Amino acid sequence: MPAASTPDDAAHLGELRRLALAFPGAEERVSHGRVTFRARLLFAVHGGMTKATTTSPARQYPDALLVKVDPAEEAALAQDPRFFVPAYYGPAGWLGLDLEAAPVDWQEVAELLDMSYREVAGPRLVARLDAEGSPAGRRS
Incomplete structure (x- = not known):
């Protein structure tokens, strides 16, 4: 497996990993140098960038x-x-949330992960999520 472009000690990756892997059937993989989370299909990616346009260059968002x-x-x-x-x-x-733009609201992140998971996981996994409870509904 190729190394991720984001080191394991990246500022928010540990907490993001804890939340994402709490979803039923979720697993972590590295794809195209990025840490990704999937449950049947991809539902979250750590790190991203924008495309360059005629008026602005591409911008990296490593966190x-x-x-x-x-x-x-x-x-x-x-x-x-x-x-x-x-x-x-x-x-x-898809949208990206810049985790460095403001203090991170982890409840908001859990809700975004829940939304994304529900968009791609399929009916069986969503039913399991509803039965077990979403990480977005749990307080740690």
Whole structure:
């Protein structure tokens, strides 16, 4: 397995890993140099970037969370300056949250992970999540 471009001691990766792996069937993999979390399909990525445009260069976000968002939530989240449209993932309904832009609200992160998981995990895993309880509903 290739090494991740984000070291294991990255500022927020430990807590992100703890939350993401609490979802039923979740597993961690490194893909394209990034730590990713999947349950059947990809539901979260640590780190990302924007695409370059004619008016701005590509921007790296090494400590960010990329999630697939509910289409009903996408416009509201995109208005928040902490969020960005990630390269490659953006056209498929993903947004990135810059974890360095402000103090991290881990409840918000858990809710974003829950939303993304529900978008991709499939009915059996979502039913299991509902039966067992989501990490977004648990207080640590």
